[in-house]
Amino acid sequence: xxxxxxxxxxxxxxxxxxxxxxxxxxxxxxxxxxxxxxxxxxxxxxxxxxxxxxxxxxxxxxxxxxxxxxxxxxxxxxxxxxxxxxxxxxxxxxxxxxxxxxxxxxxxxxxxxxxxxxxxxxxxxxxxxxxxxxxxxxxxxxxxxxxxxxxxxxxxxxxxxxxxxxxxxxxxxxxxxxxxxxxxxxxxxxxxxxxxxxxxxxx
Numbered sequence: 001x002x003x004x005x006x007x008x009x010x011x012x013x014x015x016x017x018x019x020x021x022x023x024x025x026x027x028x029x030x031x032x033x034x035x036x037x038x039x040x041x042x043x044x045x046x047x048x049x050x051x052x053x054x055x056x057x058x059x060x061x062x063x064x065x066x067x068x069x070x071x072x073x074x075x076x077x078x079x080x081x082x083x084x085x086x087x088x089x090x091x092x093x094x095x096x097x098x099x100x101x102x103x104x105x106x107x108x109x110x111x112x113x114x115x116x117x118x119x120x121x122x123x124x125x126x127x128x129x130x131x132x133x134x135x136x137x138x139x140x141x142x143x144x145x146x147x148x149x150x151x152x153x154x155x156x157x158x159x160x161x162x163x164x165x166x167x168x169x170x171x172x173x174x175x176x177x178x179x180x181x182x183x184x185x186x187x188x189x190x191x192x193x194x195x196x197x198x199x200x201x202x203x
Contacts, residue, residue, distance in 0.1 A: 016058070022048045023055060024072045027065065027110075036066070036110040066114050067127045074131055077105045078138045085142050094146075095188050099166060099181045102135075106170035115171050128167060135163040143192075150195055158191050 026047040030039040041062055045052045059065040081098040088094030105111065114127070139159035143150055150158075162184055169180045 019050070019054070019058060020068070023050075023058065023065070024069050027069045028073070031069075031108075031110045036113055039110075041065070063114075063123060066110060067123065070111050070114060070127065071130060071134070073105055073108070073111065074134060077101055078134065082138060082142060085146070091146055091192075092185055092189060095162075095185050096181055098139075099162075099184055100177070102166055103170060103177055103181070106167075131167060132160070132163050135166075136160045139163060147192060150192065154191075154195055158188060161191075162188060 023044060026044050027039060030043055030047060041052055041055050044065070045055050048055075055065070059068055081101055084097045084101065085091070085094035088097060106115065114124070136156060136159045139162060140152070140155040143155040143159060144152060147155075165180075165184050165187070169175075169177075173180065175183075
């Protein structure tokens with residue numbers, strides 16, 4: 001049986017997704033090799049094999065391109081985090097590895113540059129909102145999956161608290177990474193332990 005032909009809109013959407021993926025992959029390669037200062041729109045366009053204007057049409061500005069790259073990297077890290085947490089021997093070990101991965105990502109040169117607030121503050125605020133939103137959604141889902149007795153609201157509250165602490169440490173660390181990770185993992189243990197104890201009392 002012949003499947004239905006894809007609509008023009010679906011082809012356009014697929015083409016746009018491929019374009020964005022190609023551009024963001026090029027940004028990743030250039031930044032890792034030469035640094036963000038040397039990663040111009042011209043170089044990105046030449047690496048992908050498209051015009052400079054095409055990059056501007058899709059991303060708007062170099063700052064917007066940097067922010068799109070950060071969200072792209074975040075999605076990659078969250079995919080890895082999901083795998084690590086699911087395959088760890090304990091939830092504590094999984095959380096610890098996940099937080100280290102997140103903070104290592106936040107310490108990458110381009111991400112550090114953007115998080116330092118050198119650009120538009122309102123743009124940074126929106127970026128951080130999206131980072132928090134995506135991180136909370138994935139982390140809350142993992143908490144619910146691995147500790148089914150925790151209700152959805154409590155999972156979201158814990159995930160949001162951990163995400164905000166992790167982002168705050170990434171922007172303005174007041175302790176070394178080891179200390180920060182230990183404290184966030186300990187917070188998760190305390191909250192999950194309290195929730196479990198409350199459920200035991202109710203049963």
